[in-house]
Amino acid sequence: MRGRKSVLVALVIFFILFGLAYFPDLYSLRAENRDDPPAIHLFGRVMSRYGPVENARVRIAGRDKFALTDRSGQFEIRTDYLQANAFLVTAGKEGWFNNAEMANGPGRVKDIFLNPIYLGDRKDYQFISPVTCSRCHIKVTRYWDKSKMAHTTSNPKVLDMFYGMDNNKQEGVKPGYRLDFPNSNGNCTTCHAPSAAVSSPWSQELNEVLKSPRTEWDGISCEYCHKVRKVVKDQEAPSGYKPIFERQSSRTSSSILVFGPYDDVVVPPMAASYNPLFGEGRFCSTCHSHYKKLGKGNKWNPENIYTPAERKGLGLDGGNLLPIQTTYQEWKQWQDELPPDAPNKGKKCQGCHMSWRKEMLPYDNYIIDGNARRMWGVHRSPQRINPHHFDGGTERQLKTSLSMELEGEITGDRLKVHVYVTNTNGGHWVPTGETMRSVMLVLRAMDSNAVPLKMTKGNTLPEWTGKGAVEKGNYAGQPGEIFARVLEDDSGRINVPFWQATGVASDTRIRPKTTQEFIFEFALEDPEDEPSVEANLIYRPVIRQWADEKKWPVKDILITSKAW
Amino acid sequence: MKIQLKYIVFIAIFLFMGSTGKVFAGGIKGTVKVKGLRSPANVLVYLSKSPDVPLDLKRARFIMDQQNLTFIPHVLPIPVGATVEFPNNDEVSHNVFSLSRTKKFNLGSYKKGKSKSVLFSKPGVVELRCDVHAEMSAFIMVLKNPYWAITDDRGQFQIPDSTYFEKRGIKGLPDLEPGKYLVKTWHEKLKSKKKTVVVPENGTVSMTLKLTRGIPGVLYKR
Structure with missing residues (x-):
């Protein structure tokens, strides 16, 4: 009896040792599942009616890291463990509407189909009111509304300078543009009421613009910026740059085309399109730059004021352009002169003027609020969110x-x-x-x-x-x-x-x-x-x-x- | 007889410790009173000059943390030759830099969980900034000697402040030698004040400093 017991014990010990020897991962795998989940591997293609889409940015919605598609539209994403059973894999590329497919776990993702944005800017397009945007983007619009950016038209100093009034609205108080040029509207609306300026045939006089019930005409409205497809040089524009718009509705749905910095926004009310311009300093150039043409034969000598490098950076070599505001050029010249490895290389306007503020804390992971957040909210790092406070000169x-x-x-x-x-x-x-x-x-x-x-x-x-x-x-x-x-x-x-x-x-x-x-x-x-x-x-x-x-x-x- | 022995031992220990100077070591104790600020806390009280004190900074750890768009602490005094770590424990990237003449550096942008460090080898005030977040600013006070203290909530301080150094890995801070010292103050919103004190052979000297709102001066005049 005693001998049998000993044999039994010996057998049990043998099997335990055998098991450990041949299946060493049994324990460690469980431990890995508990503490260090295995990576998830996703792969698939981004396609269009013209074939594969190269260089599309593909990511799991909200994640920081993204993959670029190759020439055959293929992408591969390796990411850490995800708690959800299904997740949205999004794709976006400049010039295309963002799109997405649901992935039910690791492995192959269904082809993500991108639709191109056909060029066809509608000059008669009516910008949507910020009030409409605020229904979903509550916090973003709240901070924008508190900023100078939202009230550039109704800014009392702008109106006083234009009409030649004082703070009590007493007329005939210099300086005043209208006192010097009674029959001219100037080009103030280009930057102070840009929604009106690009929506011809509306009046370009500031007060006329303000009389309009259209709230989006005071200041730089949400849609004015988010309809910009690109910024090009234009010697006729006061800044030397002008925005190129794409004011249209999506051809594939009834939602509206909105450009922005996200390639992972795929929601029904907006036909979102990723546009890298929104992360570039160039975006701000159309208004944060102002030159005056001195007219034929008139020149001034910038050599006594600026160094050769500054003259080049500010674009003053001809002597017939008078620099009024050159914030964009000042930033660009600084950036251009920095060596590639300088810590400040690559700093953009958005980095400082659209960064988090203490009053906004705790950090939020969403750019939409309320019911919209519950339906379409994409959880992302605060690092990828740019609050719209536009703080400057404060x-x-x-x-x-x-x-x-x-x-x-x-x-x-x-x-x-x-x-x-x-x-x-x-x-x-x-x-x-x-x-x-x-x-x-x-x-x-x-x-x-x-x-x-x-x-x-x-x-x-x-x-x-x-x-x-x-x-x-x-x-x-x-x-x-x-x-x-x-x-x-x-x-x-x-x-x-x-x-x-x-x-x-x-x-x-x-x-x-x-x-x-x-x-x-x-x-x-x-x-x-x-x-x-x-x-x-x-x-x-x-x-x-x-x-x-x-x-x-x-x-x-x-x-x-x-x-x- | 037993009781007498106890007394003898007690007196012997007392005399021994007294002779080593550890119990009645030289030091400065004091209180800072302020007008125009809610609290007398966080005032730097320091000696403009002192005998040379070699400090072992190998294990020293001075940390300027970044959390919720704030540098913590707002004012960090360190001895010359100390290295400060700048961990980012915030949800967003920060770019710590200084263009102060005492120390110029730029750590570039880095994300949560990363840390960088800088050696400070020249005395003076270093104004810290974050290149992205305008609200973030802090001061590193690089001091010539380790004889300083930061006032507590009641405005009290004690020099030398061994606890401050021990918490940061520096042990064996010697007491102040007897003599005449110039005590100075620095606070971002208070006018700097200076006062001469004499540290006696044994024991500490007490002092009171009354500060008013104003502009602080430089740490050391040439």
Whole structure:
């Protein structure tokens, strides 16, 4: 009996050892299933009525990684374990409508069929109101609505500058475009009311546009941007660039054609089409750039103002184009000059002006909300979502745009101050955009009793920074520097509106990621005294003279302060 | 007899420890009072000069984290020669960089889960930025000596602050030698103040610093 038991035990041990020897993966596979699920392999083709589609981007909807199809339209995706039993495999390519097929687990996916976008822009197309878009894109439109982008037409300063009014709507207050050109509408609507500008035969006068009940005509509407197929150079456009639209409904369904940065949006209400332009700086060029043609025979000399590289970057070599706003060109020149391995190479406008903000946290994984999210929502990384706040020229953005450092040295009865001003976060020159903007460096050196020291070397701020009490924001004559593009006319008047300008008097704005050093010297009455220095960098949205004349309630923004 | 022996042993230990200077070591204790800010916390209190103190930074770990579009901590004091790690624990990529004269660097964009590090070999203030998120800013204060402290919620501080260093892997921070020292402060929103104190042979010196809202000065004047 005892012998039988021993044999039985021996047999059990043998089989266990045998099992482990011949099936070593049994245990480990289970462990892998539990902790490290196996990869999923998907493959298939992207086809069209013309045959295979090469270079289509294929991904599991919402995932970061995508595969490109080869010449025969084949794709292969290896991804980690997915909890869902079925998942959407999407495909998109520039010039084609996105499409998708459901995959029921790993293996072959049914052919994904893409339809081409036949060119046929309808000039009579009526842009859809942002109100319609907001039904699904609640958060996106909310932030857009709070941005300057949404109200470029009804912006009171724009209207006051166009009609020559002040803040109280008193007429005849200069400067005013209509005061100088009573019968002209100018080309303001091109950027300030672009939906109206491209929807002829509507009036191109700002107030006429605003009288329209069509809400999408105030500002840059959702559809205006998301109908842009490409951006081309156009010497006739104020910016030198113009958008090419594709305003049409999908031919395969009743939904509307919408261009965007996603190749994995495949939902019934929108016929979405992936367009890489939406991730490029070029997209912004049509409005964030403004030149004035000086007319036949008229030229100005940019050589005293800009370096050869800057002239080339800003496109000023002919001398007959006057740069008004060159934000896009400033960014492009900076990018073009960077070596390929520079950490900032490839930075785009969208990266900063459409990035997440603290007020938006916690992060959201969807770009649609409410019922739409439940029906069609694609869960994606916040990294692939661009909130539409378009922050620029705001206190939040300006606070980190520039930085400043101070160094002082005392030699006998002399205090030498070095001020270093750096464009830290601007991917363009700072300040940029409208020429009515400026940044001032205001310096104050004092003895130990807070009595101002007499400056013996260094620049002072110009008259146009305001004459009068410093406490009221008047800095003329104070030790400091001004950073601005200053326009002038033929008679030498500076800070004229762009339609009167015939040249650039100076452009001292700070180039991206560069530091400018300024030296000031002060006399010390008592060489044993301990003097101190305070420096403020102040952003002024509108030059003092205009703000006073127009009675605009504009406030300076303190960018940073430093002491030594 | 037994009781007497106990007392003798106790007195002997007391005298021994006193003679080594460990119990009554030199140091500065104090309180910072502020006007114009809600809390007196996070004020850097430091000595502008001190005798040279060799620090073993091999195991030191200074971390500037990135979470929810915020650098954590907002102000990180480190000794000269220390390396700071910049892990990204956020859902989006960040691009940490500095264009400060004390240390210029650009780590480029990197995603969640990755970390990069930078060595700081020159004293001064380093202003950190993220190239993508305008709201993100922080300061690394590179200090010449390890005699500094960050005030707590009640504005209290103690120099040297061994706990701060031990938490970051630096042990054996020596106490302050007796002598005269210039104590200075730095806070992003407070006017810097300086005050001279004398650290006695044994024990600590107490001080109070009253700060008002204003612009901080440089860490070290030339």
